[in-house]
Amino acid sequence: MTADLVVTGGRIWTQDPRQPWAEALAVRDGVLVAVGTAAEIARLAGPDTTIRDVAGAMVMPGLVDGHVHLNLGGSQAAFELPLLPTDDLPTILGKVRRWAGDLDAGAWVVGGIVGSTVLDGLTDAGFLAQLDEAAGGRPVLLRDDSMHNRWVGSRTLEAMGVDADTPDPDGGHYVRDRAGRLTGVLHESAAAQAESAFARSIADPQARTAAAVRTAIEVLNGYGVTSAQEAATMLGPAxxxxxxxxxxxxxxxxxxxxxxxxxxxxxIVGEELIERLAGLRGDLVRPDFVKIVLDGVPMTRTTALLSPYRCHHGEKPFRGELYWTLDELVAQLNRCAELGLGAKLHATGDASVRLVLDAAEVLRRKTGSDIRLQIAHTEFVHPDDVARFGELAVVADLSPYIWYPGVLQDSIAAQVEQDLVDSSWPVRDLVDAHALVAAGSDWPCAAPTPDPWTGLETLVTRRNPDERFPGTLNPGQALTVAEAIAAFTTNPAEAMGLGGVTGRLAPGYAADFLVLDRILFDIDPGDIHATAVEQTYFAGRLVHERKPSRS
Structure with missing residues (x-):
């Protein structure tokens, strides 16, 4: 059989335990037909075969992002005011002022990411006045690094129909100062109301969504990502x-x-959305999961913990709240099993993680169901529950971009007891307990891009590549480079139901692969974050090529 494409002359990391390294690979009709020595693969080349000599470069499987928000991330990249989570308040206001000055009449100022440490400090209505002034009176919607909370202007509050006397919505909070005045900060479901108000202002929402999703895929390809799990999919992006x-x-x-x-x-959500998404199924678009949210985020004390939060202003000990009971969750998972769907379960606290594991145990024991279950953001896990991940075949869906020392962790540490922070993200223990550990970016949460190389490095070093944030977080939980690569390739592919399709370079698998500018195993792990993808191939097609740097 003659190949369409032969890649040779490199060091190919296959993620295939039977043959970890190879010299060349051959592709036909978007599928790998052979992986082996240069001599073996050369025999598959014909007169019409494209030969790509990578001159000693590292080739590896296309990366798999197990947790991403394509519409939000793509919208941010294509249309919105870019903010860094490290920006302080004066910098944010300055960027809002400049951005607002270039907008058409009536346009909203929408952007992110506002760091949680900034959001934590917006405790007075005077900050709302500053935001209004910077925006020139325009409606403003700024997203935080958790994507659960927002900072909005007075015009936005008006569009939401919210004033100082409006009661908090179920599952949310309009933050007020000590005098009862609105600060513009919105938590959880209150943030969703702001998003709805903004959505009503968009003249052609489907065109905007289409452009956002297309942009998101282009961005992912540029970082070497060829497969992804959309973490909360609405009908428009689908x-x-x-x-x-x-x-x-x-x-x-x-x-x-x-x-x-x-x-x-x-x-729409629930069964109506599930039915509509089923009609969109294709070879590449696979509506195979539901999303279940068990709790919120620790920065706003909405994560459900087994131990109390730090107390403030004489408050009684508080552990957060669970959004589901065990019976409700078991019933939902049983329904997933009936529909043949997996479940991605947002659970950021050790109490919510335990609830998911308890429900998984009931599901597995009573029904024998083997549907895929993923716990997203396994940040805090009680030691007694670590082994249960492997025993119950529950995936640890991690976002290593979040945990390294930085703005988000500073905000978390202000709410959660230090011993819990110090024991967070127990990745080494999970791997040793035979849990499937799968990484994802959670873009656009926490970081302005879905850069996987930062996250991959962090799995190994437990340090922030940004020297402004020194120190390590729970360093005993570090992985090897090979284990970190698995967390970005074969593991999330398996977790998503694509384990027989992509994530490794072996005959019969999709020809999804990357050419890198460095050999990951030969460099200091602290330099992995600087990795650049020279080329990205998806199903044997070149979908990204790095532009030459200007000298």
Whole structure:
């Protein structure tokens, strides 16, 4: 059989335990037909075969992002005011002022990421006045690094129908100062109301969503990502992905996760959404999961913990609240099993993680169901529960971009007892307990890009590559480089139901692979974050090529 494409002359890391390294690979019709020595693969080349000599470069499987928000991330990249989580308040206000000055009449100022440490300090209505002034009276919506909270201006509050006397919504909070005045900070479901108000202002929401999703895929390809799990998929983004696939223009495999209850974006949820997404299924777009949110985020004390939060202002000990009971969760997972769907479960606290494991145990024991279950953001896990991940075949869906010392961790440490922070993200223990550990970016949460190389480095070093944030976080939980690569390739592919399709370079697998500018195993792990992807191939097609740097 003659190959369409031969890649040779490199060091190929296959992620195939039977043959970890190879010299060359051959592709036909988007599928790998052979991986082996240069001599073996050369025999598959014909007169029409494209030969790519990578001149000693490292080749590896395309990366798999197990947790990403394509519409939010793509919208941020394509349309919105870029803010860094390290920006202080004067910098944010300055960027808002400049951005607002370039907008058309009536346009909103929308952007992110506002660091949690900044949001924590917006405790007075005077900050709302500063935001209004910077925006020139325009409606403003700024997202935080958790994507659970927002900072909005007075015009936005008006569009939401919210004033100083409006009671808090269920599952949310309009933050007020000591005098009862609104600060513009919104928590949880209150943030969803702001997003709905902004959505109503968009003249052609489907066109915007289509552009956002297309941009998100291009960004992911640029970082070497060829497959992803959309972590909370609404109908608009799913429709856009389906349209791209129908047009032959979707350069990634995307697994969808349908929220079963209202979350942070407007639109239908639950069984109606599940049914609509099922009609969009294709070879690349796979609506195979639901999304279940068990709690919130520790920065706003909405994470459910087994031990109390730090107390403030004489408050009684508080552990957060669970959004589901055990019976409710078991019933939902049973319904998932009936529908043949997996579940991605947002659980950021050790109490919510335990609830998921308890429900998984009931599901496995009573029904024998083997549906895929993922716990997203396994930040805090009680030691007694670590082994249960492997025993119950529950995936640890991690976002290593979040845990390294930095702005987000500073805000978390202000709310959560230090011993819990010090024991967070127990990745080494999970791997040793035979849990499937899968990494994802959670873009656009925490970081302005879905850069996987930063996250991969952090799994190994437990340090922030940014020297402004010294120290390590729970360093005994570090992984090896090979284990970290697995967390970004084979593991999330398996967790998403794509384990037989992508994530490794072996005959019969999709020809999703990367050419890198360095050999990851030969460099200081502290330099992994600087890795650049020279080329990204998806199904044997070149979908990204790095532009030459200007000298």
């Amino acid at each position: 429709t856009a992905l389906h349209a791209l696939e129908e047009a032959g223009e979707l350069n990634a495999r995307v697994v969808l996760s349908a929220p079963v209850r209202p979350f942070l974006e407007d639109g």
